[in-house]
Amino acid sequence: MAEQQAAGGRAAQLERSGLRPGWTTGACATAATTAAYTALLTGAFPDPVAVTLPGGRQPYFALAAEELTPGQAMAGVVKDAGDDPDVTHGALVRATVRLGPPGSGVVFRAGPGVGTVTKPGLPLPVGEPAVNPVPRQLIRDAVAAVAARHGGGGDVTVVLSVDHGEEIARSTWNPRLGILGGLSILGTTGVVVPYSCSAWIDSIRRGIDVARAAGHAHVAGCTGATSEKVAVAEYGLPEDALLDMGDFAGAVLKYLRRHPVPRLTIAGGFAKLSKLAAGHLDLHSGRSQVDKGFLAELARAGGGDEALVGAVARANTALEAVRLCAAAGVPLGDLVARTARQQALGVLRGSPVAVDVICIDRAGSVVGRAAPAGPR
Incomplete structure (x- = not known):
């Protein structure tokens, strides 16, 4: 009931926003499986094909590919991500369904373009195709419904594939998470x-899960590639201890609050981390802004005179404010890092995670840092 209410709330928000929603790879795979299994039992592909989603929504999907041969059927659906800038928008998701031995249930296999799990920590065992638990259940339910309508046994092997999926996956977290060979469903x-x-x-959360399963005691949440290089240079962290945090500092901190790792480094550009210091957990430029007045007050607290405080408040950029303060002997970078660290600890709410913060400029030079008391 709660999930249905949440889905209804999201639908209402979308109506107000004017943005067009899309469908996940899991929904597309379910539609393709439904069509393929129906054709295997009846000889005809339903087109469009309906899918019942969690919350009761029932969209229809047009088929972009279909093929029926002795013993198996394949159907394909093009993913429509709506108005979301999703890298998988336009990908062709295929399901090939073959009859299995009685009692085998639904067996999942990874076809071309769908990855395989190679590291522990994900919600699937190592060696399994990267078809997440909810899509698996949706597909099982769809197979059961088709079997009930058309007299099938419901025992099938479902091979999921995504055209060009291995290439698309290079733009995702999958390689770092140990999902090799393609995309996740x-x-x-x-x-x-x-x-x-x-x-x-979700990828941030899975990254933390993988790091924990690998036994890493130290992870780094980085806002971009440059800060990631700095974290590696500073601490020698392996790739699966690096979290591509982007603008989502809050997502990292809230998940670590429930699933702690002994040490977290937050590394990022000075301007973005000044937003965290000011209390913003979403660092995107469209959802939070650098507060020059806040930086000016930090400069004052660091011993800056009124002339410097005024200059910082009028600075064109956050990094100009850093340079002004450095020239006056006021460590604004350290002050921002220290305040960002305190904000992070507040979100962690006593979870046993030691936090340090590194602020960098555009060239990757460290302009501020804050660490727990004691040796680094």
């Missing part, structure tokens, strides 16, 4: 909410 509601960045946030 994802989705918890079946609906892609535009600009919710749910896939990115």
